[in-house]
Structures are given as C-alpha cells and as structure tokens.
Amino acid sequence: MKEDEKARGSCVSASLTKLRKSLVGILIGSMGLFIVLGHVLSEYLELGSFADLLDHLVQPSLLFCHIMDFLSIPASILIGYFYQKQKHVTANLEQIVEQRTRGLRESESRLASIIAASPDAITVTDLDGNIIECNQATLDMHGFPSKEEVIGRNALELIAEKDHQRAIENMRKTLDQGPVRNLEYSCLTKDGHEFPAELSASVVRDALGNPAYFMAITKNISERKWMEADLAHERDLLHALMDNMPDAIYFKDFNSRFTRVNRRVAEWFGLSDPKDAVGKTDFDFYTQELASKFYADEQGIIQSGQPVIAKEEPESHFGAKWVSSTKVPIRDREGRVTGIVGISRDITDFKRMREKLREYSEHLEETVQERTRELRETQERLLKAERLAAIGETAAMVGHDLRNPLQAMSNLLYLGKKMIKEIPSRCRKIVVQTGIEELFVNAAKQIEYMNKIVSDLQDYARPFKPEFVPTSLQELINETLSALAIPQTVKVSIVAPKDFPNIPVDRSMTMRLFTNLLTNALQAMPDGGQLTIRLEQTESSTIISIEDTGIGIPKENLDKIFQPLFTTKSKGAGFGLPVCKRIVETHNGSITVESKVGRGSTFTVSIPLTREVSQTA
Amino acid sequence: MDDDKVILKSLKDILRSKGYIVDTAETGREAIKKSEAQFYNMALLDIKLQDMEGTELLSKMHKETPRMMKIMITGHASLENAVKSLNLGADAYIMKPVDPEQLLEVVDEKLKEQEEAERMTEEKVTEWIENRVRKLEQEHYKE
Numbered sequence: 187m188k189e190d191e192k193a194r195g196s197c198v199s200a201s202l203t204k205l206r207k208s209l210v211g212i213l214i215g216s217m218g219l220f221i222v223l224g225h226v227l228s229e230y231l232e233l234g235s236f237a238d239l240l241d242h243l244v245q246p247s248l249l250f251c252h253i254m255d256f257l258s259i260p261a262s263i264l265i266g267y268f269y270q271k272q273k274h275v276t277a278n279l280e281q282i283v284e285q286r287t288r289g290l291r292e293s294e295s296r297l298a299s300i301i302a303a304s305p306d307a308i309t310v311t312d313l314d315g316n317i318i319e320c321n322q323a324t325l326d327m328h329g330f331p332s333k334e335e336v337i338g339r340n341a342l343e344l345i346a347e348k349d350h351q352r353a354i355e356n357m358r359k360t361l362d363q364g365p366v367r368n369l370e371y372s373c374l375t376k377d378g379h380e381f382p383a384e385l386s387a388s389v390v391r392d393a394l395g396n397p398a399y400f401m402a403i404t405k406n407i408s409e410r411k412w413m414e415a416d417l418a419h420e421r422d423l424l425h426a427l428m429d430n431m432p433d434a435i436y437f438k439d440f441n442s443r444f445t446r447v448n449r450r451v452a453e454w455f456g457l458s459d460p461k462d463a464v465g466k467t468d469f470d471f472y473t474q475e476l477a478s479k480f481y482a483d484e485q486g487i488i489q490s491g492q493p494v495i496a497k498e499e500p501e502s503h504f505g506a507k508w509v510s511s512t513k514v515p516i517r518d519r520e521g522r523v524t525g526i527v528g529i530s531r532d533i534t535d536f537k538r539m540r541e542k543l544r545e546y547s548e549h550l551e552e553t554v555q556e557r558t559r560e561l562r563e564t565q566e567r568l569l570k571a572e573r574l575a576a577i578g579e580t581a582a583m584v585g586h587d588l589r590n591p592l593q594a595m596s597n598l599l600y601l602g603k604k605m606i607k608e609i610p611s612r613c614r615k616i617v618v619q620t621g622i623e624e625l626f627v628n629a630a631k632q633i634e635y636m637n638k639i640v641s642d643l644q645d646y647a648r649p650f651k652p653e654f655v656p657t658s659l660q661e662l663i664n665e666t667l668s669a670l671a672i673p674q675t676v677k678v679s680i681v682a683p684k685d686f687p688n689i690p691v692d693r694s695m696t697m698r699l700f701t702n703l704l705t706n707a708l709q710a711m712p713d714g715g716q717l718t719i720r721l722e723q724t725e726s727s728t729i730i731s732i733e734d735t736g737i738g739i740p741k742e743n744l745d746k747i748f749q750p751l752f753t754t755k756s757k758g759a760g761f762g763l764p765v766c767k768r769i770v771e772t773h774n775g776s777i778t779v780e781s782k783v784g785r786g787s788t789f790t791v792s793i794p795l796t797r798e799v800s801q802t803a
Numbered sequence: 804m805d806d807d808k809v810i811l812k813s814l815k816d817i818l819r820s821k822g823y824i825v826d827t828a829e830t831g832r833e834a835i836k837k838s839e840a841q842f843y844n845m846a847l848l849d850i851k852l853q854d855m856e857g858t859e860l861l862s863k864m865h866k867e868t869p870r871m872m873k874i875m876i877t878g879h880a881s882l883e884n885a886v887k888s889l890n891l892g893a894d895a896y897i898m899k900p901v902d903p904e905q906l907l908e909v910v911d912e913k914l915k916e917q918e919e920a921e922r923m924t925e926e927k928v929t930e931w932i933e934n935r936v937r938k939l940e941q942e943h944y945k946e
Contacts, residue, residue, distance in 0.1 A: 594810050597901075600904070601820065604820055
C-alpha cells in the first residue's frame with residue numbers, strides 16, 4: 187500500500203515538476219521576447235514611423251544592439267527549451283533513481299526478511315568482533331529479548347571463555363584464508379549457560395574488496411550432541427557385548443558374508459584383527475562339509491525369517507570341538523531380512539561332562555543296587571553279631587547260674603561213690619550187679635562235661651584284658667605241646683626260620699590259642715598222622731599255621747566252625763575255635779582255615795606287626 | 804563257707820567222711836563270729852559272698868586268727884585276684900568247679916603244712932628255752 191501511494195505520489199510530483207519546469211522555460215523565453223519588443227516599441231515611438239524604425243534597426247552602430255536584441259528572442263527560447271529539456275531529463279533521472287531506489291529497497295527488505303527468518307543464527311560483526319547486526323535466531327539462541335542488548339557487544343561475550351583463544355585465531359584465519367566451516371564452540375546464553383554450537387564464518391568485503399565485516403552462521407547443536415552421546419553409549423554397549431563376551435558373536439549379510447565379528451571369532455579363525463574377517467564366509471575358514479551346513483542353516487533363516495536357537499553342532503573337522511549356535515535374522519525398517527546375527531558358545535567341555543553325567547547316571551542304578559546289597563549284607567552281619575552277642579550274654583548268665591547246682595551235684599556224686607565203696611563187701615556184689623556204681627560213674631562224667639561247658643562259656647564271654655609282652659612263639663608252642671598228650675602215631679614238626687623274633691603277644695591267651703588249635707589237630711587224627719607247625723614273617727605280619735592230615739572239615743561247616751556252640755564232636759562244647767578267634771582278634775589279627783575232607787586242615791593265624799591294641803574284645 | 808545250702812551240706816559231708824570236724828557258715832559275719840569263738844585249723848572261703856567281699860573277709864580273719872589256714876574258692880581266675888588274696892593272707896586258691904577229690908588233697912596238704920609249721924614253732928620254742936637254760940646254767944657256773 188505504502189509503496190503504491192509512494193509511487194503515485196512520485197508520479198504526480200514528477201508531473202508537477204515537469205510542468206513547473208516547462209513554465210519557467212516559457213516564461214524566460216517570453217521574457218526575452220518582451221524585452222526585444224519593448225525595445226523596438228520604444229524606438230518606434232521615438233521615431234514615429236515604421237520606415238524609420240527599419241532604418242533605425244539597420245543602422246550599423248545600432249545594428250549590433252539590434253542583432254543582439256533580435257538574437258535574444260531565439261536565445262531565450264532556446265534557453266527556455268534546453269532548460270526545460272534538462273528539467274525533463276532531471277525529472278526522468280529522478281524517476282529512474284526513484285525506480286532504482288525502490289528496487290533496491292525491495293531487495294533490501296527481502297534480504298532482511300530472509301535473514302530475519304533464518305532458523306540459524308546469523309550474526310554480523312565488525313573486524314574487531316563487535317556485533318553490528320543479528321537476527322531473531324541469534325536472539326533466541328543466546329537468550330536475549332531484543333537486538334539492542336546484543337548489538338554493540340563483542341562476539342566473544344557470546345562464546346565461552348575456554349574457546350576465546352580459538353575464536354580469535356579463527357577470525358584471523360577467516361581474514362587470511364577464507365571462510366571457516368563447521369567449527370564447534372561452546373557458546374553462552376545471556377544467563378551464562380553453556381551450550382554446544384557449530385559455527386561457519388566468512389568475511390564480507392566492500393566494493394573495493396577490502397574486508398568490512400565478519401558474518402557468522404551459528405547452529406545450536408545441543409540435540410545433536412545428545413544424540414552423539416547416545417550413539418557413543420550404544421556403541422560402547424555393543425563394544426562391551428562384542429568384545430567381552432566369551433562367546434563368538436558375528437554379523438553376516440544375506441550372502442552369509444561376515445560383516446562384523448568379535449574378538450572371539452577372530453581367535454577361532456586365527457586372525458589377529460576381527461576386521462580381517464569382514465567380507466569372508468565360512469568357506470574361508472572351515473572345511474567344505476562344515477561350511478555347507480552352516481551356509482544352509484543361514485540361508486534357511488534368511489529365507490524363512492525363522493531363527494535357529496541353541497543348535498549343537500561340531501565346529502571342527504573331527505568333531506573335537508562342539509558349539510551351541512543361536513542365529514537370528516536381522517531385519518531392516520521394512521521388515522525384510524538383510525542378514526543374520528549369531529552367537530556360538532564352545533560347549534566341548536560341557537558336552538563331555540554331560541556325557542560323563544549320562545554314563546554316571548546309567549551306572550548309578552547299578553551302583554545303588556550294589557551298595558544296597560552290600561548294605562543289606564552288612565546289616566545281616568550286624569544282626570547276626572548282635573544276636574550272637576545276646577546269646578553269648580544269656581549263655582554266660584545261664585552258665586554262671588548253673589555253677590552252684592553243678593557243684594552240688596559234683597559233691598553229691600562224690601559222696602554217693604564213697605558210700606558205695608563203704609558198703610560191706612558181702613552186700614557189695616548185689617549192689618554192683620544192679621549197675622548202680624556204673625551209673626554214678628557215668629553221672630559224674632556228665633557233670634564233668636557240664637562243668638566244662640560252663641567253664642568254656644564263662645571263658646568265652648569274659649572280657650579280655652590282654653598284656654602284650656614280646657614272647658618267643660617257639661617256646662610257647664613247645665610248652666603247649668608238652669602239656670598235651672601226643673600219641674606216638676602223630677609226628678610233629680615245627681618249621682621256623684632260625685632267628686625268629688619275639689612277638690608281642692599276651693602269653694596266656696596265646697598259649698590257650700595254641701592249646702585249642704593243637705588239640706583240635708590231634709583230635710582230627712585219631713589214627714595218627716602228620717602235624718606241622720609253621721612260623722613265618724612277612725613285611726607286615728607274623729604268620730602261624732597249624733596243619734594236620736586228619737579227617738578235614740566239610741565245606742558247608744567251614745564258616746560255622748568259628749561260631750560259639752557249634753561242634754561236631756560228641757564231647758565238645760563248641761567254644762574252642764570261637765575263643766581262638768577272639769584271641770586272634772584281640773591281637774588285631776585274623777584266623778583262616780583251609781580244609782579238605784579226608785586230607786586234612788590248615789589253620790592260619792596272621793598277626794600284624796604294628797598293632798592297635800583292642801583292650802576289650 | 805558258702806551261701807548255697809546244698810553245697811554247704813554236701814561239702815560238709817565229704818569232709819566229714821574223711822574224718823574232719825566241720826562247721827559251716829552262710830555269711831561272712833557268721834564265719835567271723837564262729838572263728839572268733841573257737842579255734843579252727845582251716846577255713847574254706849568262697850570269694851563272692853552275700854554280705855561282704857571275700858577279700859574283706861579274708862583280711863578280717865587274718866587279723867583275728869592269723870594261724871588259721873585260709874583257702875579261697877573262686878569262680879573266675881584272675882592273676883590280680885590271686886595275688887591280692889595271697890597278699891592278704893590266703894594260703895591257697897582253688898578254682899570252681901571244685902573237684903571233691905582235688906579239694907580233699909589240698910585240704911590234706913595244707914593241714915600237714917600247718918602241722919609242720921606248728922611243730923617247727925614248737926621245736927623253735929623248745930630250742931630257744933633250751934638255749935636260754937644252757938646260757939643261764941653257764942652263767943651260773945661261771946659265778
């Protein structure tokens with residue numbers, strides 16, 4: 187609107203001016219004419235006639251004046267004309283200038299709008315850095331409410347102090363070398379807050395090419411910085427994942443070429459840098475066979491979009507190394523599969539252990555059964571032992587209680603025998619005929635037997651208190667033999683190394699041991715035979731063996747003979763061997779028997795050299 | 804001495820048949836009382852009694868009547884017991900069950916010993932008296 191008015195106004199004034207200028211010309215022209223006419227008139231009036239006027243006019247002395255007078259008319263017309271023309275030209279010029287100025291002003295205002303509207307901050311400073319002009323974006327970025335507060339300040343006031351040095355250098359650079367682009371500065375707001383900004387600056391030159399101003403375009407890159415930080419963080423996470431995981435992690439494109447791998451993969455492939463794997467495929471590192479399998483899997487994933495999870499497969503040619511691989515498709519924004527990412531874990535050890543575990547559990551049942559069997563056997567043995575112990579105790583008690591009645595019986599029988607003896611001889615024959623004497627004799631024998639049983643029982647049940655004294659076994663054996671009645675039909679031989687050492691044993695117990703064993707041996711050979719006693723020393727124990735050539739022991743009795751109250755003899759109480767066993771065990775040793783019916787038996791006693799004394803057995 | 808009546812009676816009869824004069828006691832206290840009241844040549848003592856330990860009885864008797872022979876009859880042999888008894892003054896030790904024959908032998912033997920001892924003592928005393936008399940006579944003659 188304003189411009190139109192202005193335009194119209196200028197048109198009108200232009201026209202008026204033109205008119206004015208023409209009028210002035212006409213006036214001046216007219217004035218000249220009037221001057222001449224006036225002059226002529228006055229001459230005419232002076233002369234009275236027109237002829238005189240002409241003569242007057244032509245008179246040479248007055249000719250010049252008259253010519254001049256005459257010339258003044260065209261002169262003033264001409265002058266008027268040219269003046270008018272000039273005025274016209276000026277008016278045109280003015281119009282042109284007017285037009286040009288208008289155009290310029292238009293372009294200036296357009297430029298100003300552009301600058302004002304720019305989203306980036308545009309700041310113009312003089313060569314010292316003082317701000318001459320800036321746009322709204324500058325105000326907004328630095329937090330100033332109006333231009334007045336900015337213009338006049340030095341640009342350095344808007345830059346953090348730490349960057350001042352750099353800014354100054356860059357200004358110099360811009361001057362010397364040319365525009366600088368995308369420099370990062372830490373800029374300040376009005377409140378003094380710092381924010382990151384990117385700045386490009388250049389020099390504005392005047393018409394002569396001399397630097398006049400600096401122009402800078404600044405962008406607030408805070409957001410970009412945050413995004414960069416986020417990105418860096420994501421990168422760090424990925425880095426951490428890739429390089430710190432013990433598993434092999436790899437990215438492949440849709441041709442199964444590696445695009446990125448972690449260090450573990452490089453290790454597996456024998457590469458020094460993970461980057462060396464990029465662009466290669468499995469076919470470069472594995473045998474044809476293995477690589478084909480991997481390739482097939484991956485292509486399958488890419489085609490179907492279905493991942494392969496925790497697949498166990500061999501990774502080396504002879505199956506010496508196994509891995510568990512999980513491969514999943516990578517999709518782009520449109521959901522198309524562009525490649526895969528895989529993680530493979532070395533499970534060789536795990537697999538081995540799993541195998542072992544499987545083996546072990548398979549055998550576990552067997553083992554359990556065996557153990558149960560063993561346990562049951564032990565239980566049985568324990569029960570047996572307990573039962574025997576209970577029986578033993580009871581028997582001992584019974585035996586103890588039997589003592590007195592047996593004693594009484596003994597005494598009474600003795601008296602009875604005596605009474606019979608004192609019967610007067612004439613009645614004696616009758617008495618003897620009844621057989622009463624024999625009866626008493628037999629009864630007495632039975633009582634003796636009973637006493638023996640009770641004694642043996644007492645013996646067996648009694649707690650042992652052994653006294654270990656180094657003893658010559660040969661001596662003991664000889665003593666024992668001398669106490670026994672050895673029939674002529676039995677040949678006795680003792681086989682022992684010359685310097686057989688003295689063994690720490692309980693003397694009376696060992697004597698009893700020998701007595702029992704030798705008695706048994708003799709009893710086994712009622713018709714005679716060979717009795718061999720052997721003494722031996724090994725590294726760890728002393729071995730005494732007593733061998734006879736008697737009737738032998740049937741196989742089914744072999745494990746019973748050491749049990750109390752077991753006897754095959756009519757006159758035995760069944761304690762001989764159990765007592766031997768107890769004695770041997772008190773010495774921490776063991777007693778075993780070998781026998782063949784009809785051939786003979788060998789009893790072997792083994793006593794360890796270093797013994798832990800069992801005080802009670 | 805024994806706490807079993809039947810044994811007591813039968814043993815008494817056995818010893819009597821041999822001509823010994825026998826008294827019996829069923830408890831330790833009774834035994835002590837009887838031995839104090841009258842002189843006995845020998846006592847057969849059971850080591851396990853109702854009212855006191857045989858060894859206790861033994862030591863008591865030995866104090867009161869040291870000259871009486873004491874034979875211990877015991878159910879279980881142990882060297883310890885034997886030594887203890889002998890130290891306390893027992894003169895013999897027999898294992899149960901007692902064979903009557905064996906017992907009679909031991910009794911006989913021990914009584915003979917006693918007699919010997921008595922005789923020895925008697926002889927000694929006589930000798931001593933004779934010596935004294937001789938000495939006295941000598942002294943008298945000197946004067």
